[in-house]
Amino acid sequence: MVTQNTEKIPHSVWYGWGDPARAKPLGAGGLEYLRTTLGLDSVEAVHPPVDFDDVRVGPVALGDEVLGELRGICGAPHVSTERAERILHAGGKSTPDLLRIRAGDAAQAPDAVLFPGSAEQVREVLEFCVRRRLAVVAFGGGTSVVGGVEPERGPFSGVIAVDLRRMDGLLHLDALSHTATFEAGIRGPAIEAALEPLGFTLGHFPQSHQQATLGGYVATRSAGQASTGYGRADDLVKSVHLETPAGPMDVGSPAPGSAAGPRLLDVVVGSEGTLGVITSATVRIHPLPAARSHGAWSFESFAAGAEALRRLRHEGVRGDMPHVCRLSDTDQTAATFRLGGPKTAAMARYLGLRGHKTPALALFLWEGPKRETAARRRRSARILRAAGGIRLGPLPARAWERGRFSGPYLRDELLTRGVYVETLETAASWTRLDATYTAVRGAILNALEARGGTGYVQAHISHVYPDGASLYFTFLGGLEPDGQAQNARVKKAASEAIVAAGATITHHHAVGTDHSPYLEAEIGALGIEVLRGIKATLDPSGIMNPGKLIPAPANATPSNATATKEQP
Numbered sequence: 001m002v003t004q005n006t007e008k009i010p011h012s013v014w015y016g017w018g019d020p021a022r023a024k025p026l027g028a029g030g031l032e033y034l035r036t037t038l039g040l041d042s043v044e045a046v047h048p049p050v051d052f053d054d055v056r057v058g059p060v061a062l063g064d065e066v067l068g069e070l071r072g073i074c075g076a077p078h079v080s081t082e083r084a085e086r087i088l089h090a091g092g093k094s095t096p097d098l099l100r101i102r103a104g105d106a107a108q109a110p111d112a113v114l115f116p117g118s119a120e121q122v123r124e125v126l127e128f129c130v131r132r133r134l135a136v137v138a139f140g141g142g143t144s145v146v147g148g149v150e151p152e153r154g155p156f157s158g159v160i161a162v163d164l165r166r167m168d169g170l171l172h173l174d175a176l177s178h179t180a181t182f183e184a185g186i187r188g189p190a191i192e193a194a195l196e197p198l199g200f201t202l203g204h205f206p207q208s209h210q211q212a213t214l215g216g217y218v219a220t221r222s223a224g225q226a227s228t229g230y231g232r233a234d235d236l237v238k239s240v241h242l243e244t245p246a247g248p249m250d251v252g253s254p255a256p257g258s259a260a261g262p263r264l265l266d267v268v269v270g271s272e273g274t275l276g277v278i279t280s281a282t283v284r285i286h287p288l289p290a291a292r293s294h295g296a297w298s299f300e301s302f303a304a305g306a307e308a309l310r311r312l313r314h315e316g317v318r319g320d321m322p323h324v325c326r327l328s329d330t331d332q333t334a335a336t337f338r339l340g341g342p343k344t345a346a347m348a349r350y351l352g353l354r355g356h357k358t359p360a361l362a363l364f365l366w367e368g369p370k371r372e373t374a375a376r377r378r379r380s381a382r383i384l385r386a387a388g389g390i391r392l393g394p395l396p397a398r399a400w401e402r403g404r405f406s407g408p409y410l411r412d413e414l415l416t417r418g419v420y421v422e423t424l425e426t427a428a429s430w431t432r433l434d435a436t437y438t439a440v441r442g443a444i445l446n447a448l449e450a451r452g453g454t455g456y457v458q459a460h461i462s463h464v465y466p467d468g469a470s471l472y473f474t475f476l477g478g479l480e481p482d483g484q485a486q487n488a489r490v491k492k493a494a495s496e497a498i499v500a501a502g503a504t505i506t507h508h509h510a511v512g513t514d515h516s517p518y519l520e521a522e523i524g525a526l527g528i529e530v531l532r533g534i535k536a537t538l539d540p541s542g543i544m545n546p547g548k549l550i551p552a553p554a555n556a557t558p559s560n561a562t563a564t565k566e567q568p
């Protein structure tokens, strides 16, 4: 079976997120919250992006002969040197990416953007780029928030973005084995649109779901909002077809389990475009749930809530864990209650009377067969109550679900209003979770306030494992005149606190350029050498995504973009 996705999904606007027509502007309550919480007297919309016509792009460094050969491989309509395409492929969607593009700087835009239509075309493109010494950036949805799609030339004469957009078909579905094979450029909504009529779901819903692609999920080991139940991208993927400069490679096994040596699939999953281009992937799929049950609980503190989640994971039946399992810290909970309208305000008053003066709100979503889902929720309730939880009914979890993809739009408006806003994430064992939360939160707050401004940090747990949980921080402050320096200062402080706490430098955003300097602290010098060895085998000339994931050796000449970054 081969189906082509025909759904029209808006590609992201050049200065921010998604389709601006879908953005809901901040209401009076939100603006007031910014004023009182952040002390920002002036949150007027006075920092709009520059006009599109004023965005600066460098000259195309590829001659007619090179472009002609690329057109011969992909077809003339699928090789673009148009200014608009180059700008759209000039970076990802982190706050520093947005600050740069909003200021009109797309100087690092790729020389050309290619839209190959098959694995064979990708193979020919890579062979050509090796011969002509051109760097290649595999581009999925371009939603990286760690510099993963920055077009770095490194020592090469040009850089090309290979956008997988045209490769978005469902190639095969095995309904008996619950697996499906897709081309790698298919986006989140199109995956679900292809599976739903056949009675299945992938169950992978990162906040970037509307823009991100399957190839991007696999290349970054992403985690969706329901990953506690369905598993993260690395759990969902079974096998991958990769085109490398050294040739094509299939990794993973059609068998359900295998002991045939080390799992080479794990080398490709998380490789962030540094080894080759993933052109298709086979993933585990799940029957569409017959029932979905929402729940919300309050705990008297973030630490008490985290302990309740640990007990749920350890004392409950394995299958009882909610698919979505989120716990907000007390600051995030206060914002949710304050901005949620009269019903949540009443909830906060009720909790105050029950002794939860500064509560931590947990949201759950159980999915599955009808009777089983209700039974899971009931069994979970016994554990959560015994852990000190107060049950709040389904409303807060339903409200979260309705708005769960709207956060990125808010960031665009906040930047326009002169508010610096960014997120980062980590994960730690249960033993280290609270200390990591305290250390990272403190480091971010200190760095935000280092120049005399005010800062605000909130956090939540969004993924629960047997041995620990993730921590996701969202932070705001007044945007300083040099927003890039402000961001580098905060990010450095947070990253150093994460490393010192013994947590991971990234739970799901991946490494890219931003986390590369901290990778050695996590995997060791020999681990870095192993990665370099694998890259030397699959990409001997080093054309694949220079400057990402694997730190350059100490004596190497810095590539164009990393040279300007603040290093630890």
Ligand SMILES: Cc1cc2nc3c(=O)[nH]c(=O)nc-3n(C[C@H](O)[C@H](O)[C@H](O)COP(=O)(O)OP(=O)(O)OC[C@H]3O[C@@H](n4cnc5c(N)ncnc54)[C@H](O)[C@@H]3O)c2cc1C
Binding pocket: 092, 093, 094, 137, 138, 139, 140, 141, 142, 143, 144, 145, 148, 149, 164, 184, 185, 205, 206, 207, 208, 211, 212, 213, 214, 215, 216, 217, 218, 219, 220, 221, 222, 223, 224, 225, 271, 272, 273, 274, 276, 277, 278, 279, 408, 508, 509, 510, 545, 548
């Ligand atoms: C608003 C927002 C919310 C987000 N929420 C989440 C979240 O909830 N969970 C989460 O895990 N992440 C999240 N992210 C991060 C990001 O969306 C994920 O990393 C996602 O998996 C990237 O997919 P993409 O298709 O956009 O990849 P891209 O951004 O295009 O690429 C990311 C990296 O993967 C490589 N790559 C992409 N496609 C291929 C391919 N076919 N072959 C080889 N390499 C490839 C690129 O070269 C790059 O290094 C969020 C980002 C934003 C902006």
